[in-house]
Amino acid sequence: MLELQVDAGGVVRLQGRLDASESDRALETLQKLAGPLTIECSGLDYISSAGISVIMQTWKRLNGQGSSMKLVGLTPRVRNVFGFAGLDKVLDIE
Amino acid sequence: MVKAVARRMESLVTLVDFVREFLDAEKVSEEAAFDIDLVIEELFTNLVRHGRGSGDIEVELSRAPGEVRILIRAAEASPFDPTAAPRVNPNLPMEQRRAGGLGIHFVRQLCSVFRYEWTDGIGTTLVVMGVNG
Numbered sequence: 446m447l448e449l450q451v452d453a454g455g456v457v458r459l460q461g462r463l464d465a466s467e468s469d470r471a472l473e474t475l476q477k478l479a480g481p482l483t484i485e486c487s488g489l490d491y492i493s494s495a496g497i498s499v500i501m502q503t504w505k506r507l508n509g510q511g512s513s514m515k516l517v518g519l520t521p522r523v524r525n526v527f528g529f530a531g532l533d534k535v536l537d538i539e
Numbered sequence: 540m541v542k543a544v545a546r547r548m549e550s551l552v553t554l555v556d557f558v559r560e561f562l563d564a565e566k567v568s569e570e571a572a573f574d575i576d577l578v579i580e581e582l583f584t585n586l587v588r589h590g591r592g593s594g595d596i597e598v599e600l601s602r603a604p605g606e607v608r609i610l611i612r613a614a615e616a617s618p619f620d621p622t623a624a625p626r627v628n629p630n631l632p633m634e635q636r637r638a639g640g641l642g643i644h645f646v647r648q649l650c651s652v653f654r655y656e657w658t659d660g661i662g663t664t665l666v667v668m669g670v671n672g
Contacts, residue, residue: 462555464551464555464580465548465551465580465584466548466549466551466552491573491576491577493577493580493581493584493642493645494581494584494638494641494642494644494645495580495584495642497638497641498638498641501633501636501638502638504633505633505634508633508634522570522573526577526645529629529644529645529648529649530629530641530644530645531629531630531631532629532633535632535633536633
């Protein structure tokens with residue numbers, strides 16, 4: 446189960462699991478948001494390639510609009526998945 | 540432990556619960572559990588999205604000293620071999636990346652054995668993952 450909360454100032458808080466059963470809903474929400482975005486991940490317990498795809502698509506859209514996105518508060522396990530994908534070096538991760 | 544689930548994305552929730560039950564019963568560490576969860580989701584969603592068969596997908600989990608073995612069986616009209624999926628280059632710049640293919644890339648990174656065989660219309664994927672204890 447994924448909880449996705451959009452706060453003022455372009456902050457999106459993700460909590461729970463961003464997996465293939467939740468990725469469509471997450472993308473639908475993120476696609477409506479203008480940048481710059483900060484995705485706060487301290488409550489994100491799990492992410493799979495479906496979730497990584499959501500993050501990549503959001504980054505590409507914002508980058509194409511001349512805007513930006515950063516990820517903050519990743520747990521070590523979630524950060525590992527970005528590392529497997531080689532995205533820890535190309536995304537803005539704090 | 541064995542569980543058969545319908546071949547659709549909605550079954551992932553049931554599968555996650557099944558995997559969690561197994562991992563808790565076997566006292567697998569949270570770190571290893573995350574990786575096992577990830578590998579099973581990636582193989583399952585690959586079959587649901589791209590497989591050439593119909594009918595349920597069966598997942599069998601077993602524990603041996605130092606490892607967890609995952610068997611995934613599904614009826615397939617012809618071989619659908621995840622071990623033959625094209626390799627992903629994780630060093631490309633973002634602009635040249637596509638989202639597809641990352642799931643099997645994760646499986647390759649996390650397992651010690653990754654095999655597939657197809658016999659009499661049933662495809663079986665075997666994955667072995669190391670765990671402590």
